[in-house]
Amino acid sequence: MDFTRRKLLKTTLAASAAFSAPHLWLPASKEAWGATVKKGEPIKVGLLFSLTGALAVPEEDSTLVLQYAFDEINKNGGINGVPVEPVIVDAKSDFNVYTEKAKELIIRDKVIALFGCYTSASRKAILPTVMQRNHLLYYPTCYEGAECTQNAICTGPLANQHSKDLIPFMVKNFGKKVFFVGSNYVWPKESNKNAKIWLEEAGGELLGEEYVPLGSSEFGPVFNKIRDTQPDFIFSTVVGASDIAFHKQFKQEGFKVDKMPIASLTTGEIETRAMGPEFGAGHFLSAPYFQSLDNPTNHKFVEGFLSSKYGKNGVTHYNMEETYLSAYVFKYGFEKAVAAVGVENVTPRIIRDHSGGVRVEDNVSPEGLVWIDEDNFNTWLKPKIGQCQGDGTFKVLKASEGQVQPLPFSIYPDSGTCTKDGLKAPDGKIRTNVI
Amino acid sequence: MDLGTLANALILGVSIASIWLVAALGLTVIYGTAGVINMAHGELIMLGAYSTYMLQVYLGVPYLICIPASFVIVALVGLLLERGLIRYLYNRPLDTLLATCGVSLVLMQSVRLIFGSDPKYISVPEIFSSNIALGSVSISTFRVIILAVTALLVFGLWFLFYKTRFGVQVRAVMQNKEMAASFGINAGRVYMLTFSLGAGLAGVAGSLFGVLAIVLPTMGASYVVQSFLMVVVGGGSLAGSVAASAATGEMQSVLASFTNATLARFIIFVLIVVFLRFRPQGLFAQGGVRR
Structure with a gap:
């Protein structure tokens, strides 16, 4: 078969047009x-x-x-x-x-x-x-x-369900002053917007808000700021490997868990096991589930x-x-x-x-x-609040009284409400x- | 910002600098001497952390002994790597880059197969999990340990390279391999030993980082970029890496204190790019033939 350049070009174009427009050869169906x-x-x-x-x-x-x-x-x-x-x-x-x-x-x-x-x-x-x-x-x-x-x-x-109980609980038990630390991406920032609303309702005071790059393990500067501002507790949305470094360095920097605990939305059983229970013990987590639920x-x-x-x-x-x-x-x-x-x-x-x-x-x-x-x-x-124990498991201190409604647009009322x-x-x- | 805050930031800067430097030391030796762009550097760091974990869990070795032991284990891995692969590629920089990149994947996946992908835990003496405070100035004990180990390694490397016969040989090979070989220096052996030394240094870094952060098969990836930055900005020499780490570490700490960690990192990367635009050979460029 004699393939001229023009012929080749035409065939290729036709083929690519067919592939790039799938509705030509797929059954058109809404389902x-x-x-x-x-x-x-x-x-x-x-x-x-x-x-x-x-x-x-x-x-x-x-x-x-x-x-x-x-x-x-x-x-x-x-x-x-x-x-x-x-x-x-x-x-x-x-x-x-x-x-x-x-x-x-x-x-x-x-x-x-x-x-x-x-x-x-x-x-x-x-x-x-x-x-x-x-x-x-x-x-x-x-x-x-x-x-x-x-x-x-x-x-x-x-986000609207997650920290709803945790923030008032921490303000009541440890004090009004809080420092937010999170990983630098969408979830921590949006969660913190919600947390600020609960904090305002509970009469708390936000001393500082820091975001570290995802995967970063250097928390020295953050802890220097925390040392300067002396909050009553830390609210954390740090995720993954960073979260483990964060808890380890908390103790290595000489902070005491009974004076200034970390209230986290992420530090669960798997994290406390990886960091070693002595670094996790005493800190708080809000989650719907703990392994220790009785x-x-x-x-x-x-x-x-x-x-x-x-x-x-x-x-x-x-x-x-x-x-x-x-x-x-x-x-x-x-x-x-x-x-x-x-x-x-x-x-x-x-x-x-x-x-x-x-x-x-x-x-x-x-x-x-x-x-x-x-x-x-x-x-x-x-959502439930648990405190990490010396063996890396969590003791459930408080469970929300009823099921909390999920509200995906609670902090963006101008956008409207999500319907079916x-x-x-x-x-x-x-x-x-x-x- | 008061004086205590600034003092804290400056002290922390020294600590961050020492962390960045200890991560980059092995790469400095390997890149500076053999000119090998070792993409597996991060995985050698990871192997150091896993060596420490293994020694601790299976043999009950105390942590402080694990640090030199990790050096030996990872140096041996480096030796095997050099003999088995790298030595065939010395005159082909791009192939080395690809080969070491492949090695990094192989190491990462083997560790995952053996140990699983869940994070491991290295325990340290209780005393390391505290801080030293003098008035308003405070630093964690473990950061002091890292600083001390780094200082010791830098001194050791300086002594090795500038005060021993082996060091003279290494520098001669660095400047001109053929010329050095014609004077009777076994260049192959020098490359082998320096590669192994560089790998061992990465192992030490790993055993320290495992305590500071986390032990995972993927942990190396986060250190390899900053190690390369230090080596490139420094120009591949020991003094260069020390200076580059000191400058960037202090900047990271002080900028993060004034602004935040993300912005600090952004500013540093921009400054590095600008710096390399005007001085592509790095701070202290070495003489001699670049392979």
């Missing part, structure tokens, strides 16, 4: 393409977490606990008698890989839902893909809010998980428990959807639409009853897919 459940086949879900790289520490645990949860669900008869089959991929702590793998799971593996992400950055990286395909993401950890999509369900606390469901969860083949890391913590809950939120939402439209017609979006009001009861949820908000699809839950169909602005206009 997620291909993602339905076929009779006689297991229900496929995608587990999109990083198993390698900087985010592997929390995200590997998420993958393990979801495998445990789906095993448990399958052992008890699956969902409507059909077993769940998790498809596990490695996002390699790289935001491009998150997007790429999300597409792969949706298009090639035809999963019915995605479970994934730990950082807000990765969530924001894959949400456009998820929304474009009208698919469904279970985001299983705390985040800052200010999103209103029709394709995500979150089982962790929002109830039969949690005992069963901790014993079951740690003795299973997934429990090799030897600990359960708030992020894992929130991830565990997401599996059950999926199960119940799926069952509701099947009851409403029949198994043949279930799509990711229909599962999401039927997940509003789904409850995970005391006998399943280790943290106690939670339910999904019918408007914004975040979770009603009870989109973000409703004060002038009545509804915008969908706000991220």
Whole structure:
């Protein structure tokens, strides 16, 4: 065949035009393409977490606990008698890989839902893909809010729930003066905006606010400022490896935990174990779940998980428990959807639409009853305050009286409120897919 | 800002400088002598931290002994690396860069396979977890330890390079390998030993950083960039790295006290770029043939 340059150019152009405009050759459908459940086949879900790289520490645990949860669900008869089959991929702590793998799971593996992400950055990286395909993401950890999509369900606390009890508790027990320290990215900054509101209500005084670069382990200058201003307690939204360096250097710099404790939104069992309990003891954490929660469901969860083949890391913590809950939120939402439209017609979006009001009861949820908000699809839950003990576990000092409502736009009232169909602005206009 | 705050900032600056310097020492030796751009430097630091962890957990070695022991272990790893890989690549800088980058990935993943990706914990004597306070001035004991170790290493390196026969050989090879070889110096052996020495120094840094921050397979990545900065700004010589670390450490501390940590880092990076625009060879450039 004789390929002239012109001919080659034409062919290539035509081919690239065809590939870049997928609607020409894909069935045009408002529903997620291909993602339905076929009779006689297991229900496929995608587990999109990083198993390698900087985010592997929390995200590997998420993958393990979801495998445990789906095993448990399958052992008890699956969902409507059909077993769940998790498809596990490695996002390699790289935001491009998150997007790429999300597409792969949706298009090639035809999963019915995605479970994934730990950082807000990765969530924001894959949400456009998820929304474009009208698919469904279970985001299983705390985040800052200010999103209103029709394709995500979150089982962790929002910024407005997270520090609501912690700040008044610390002001009452230690004093009015507080110093904020956080990692320099979106979640700590948004969380601190909320915390300032609670601080003002509690009559506290903000002495300083410092952000350190993500991954930084140099807290010397921050501690010099803290030493100068002498706050009554420190409010921390430092995450990951930095958080461990922060607690270690707190003690190494000669600060005393009984005089000026750190009240954190992130320092859980996994962090205190990594830093050594002597650096964690005495500090405070606000979270919906602690490994030490004393109830039969949690005992069963901790014993079951740690003795299973997934429990090799030897600990359960708030992020894992929130991830565990997401599996059950999926199960119940799926069952509701099947009851409403029949198994043949279930799509990711229909599962999401039927997940509003789904409850995970005391006998399943280790943290106690939670339910999904019918408007914004975040979770009603009870934040609890724990104090780290000498052995690295937490003693629960206070639990919120009732489940706290998730309000993703609480500090941005001008944006409106998140409803089932989109973000409703004060002038009545509804915008969908706000991220 | 009062005097006590400034004094604290200046003292902390010395400490930050010593941390940056101890991270960069190994790279200085390797890059300055052999001209090898060692992308695996961060992972050698990580191996130092894991050596300390292993010695402590499996053999119960006290922490202070772990520091020199980590030097020996990582120096041996460096020796293997040099003999097995780097020595074939001395005249091909770009290949070295790629090869060491690959080595860094291999080391990181092997450690992850062996130890898992959860953070490890190094325990230190209780006395190190406190601070020394004189009036309004305060510094943590462990920072003093790092400073002391760094000073000791710098003195040791100076002595080795400028007061011993081996040092004369190293400097001769640095200036002109062929000429030195024609005078009977075994250049291959000099490269091997200096690479191993540089790796060992990274090991010491690792055993110190494991206490200050965290022990993770990925911990090296955060140190390798600043190490390269120190070496490039310093020009690859020992004096250069000391001066570069001192200047940037003080700037980091004082700027962070006036503004905040993020802005301080931003300003320093901008200053470094501007500095390298006008003096690309670094503070104290070495004479001799660049390979």
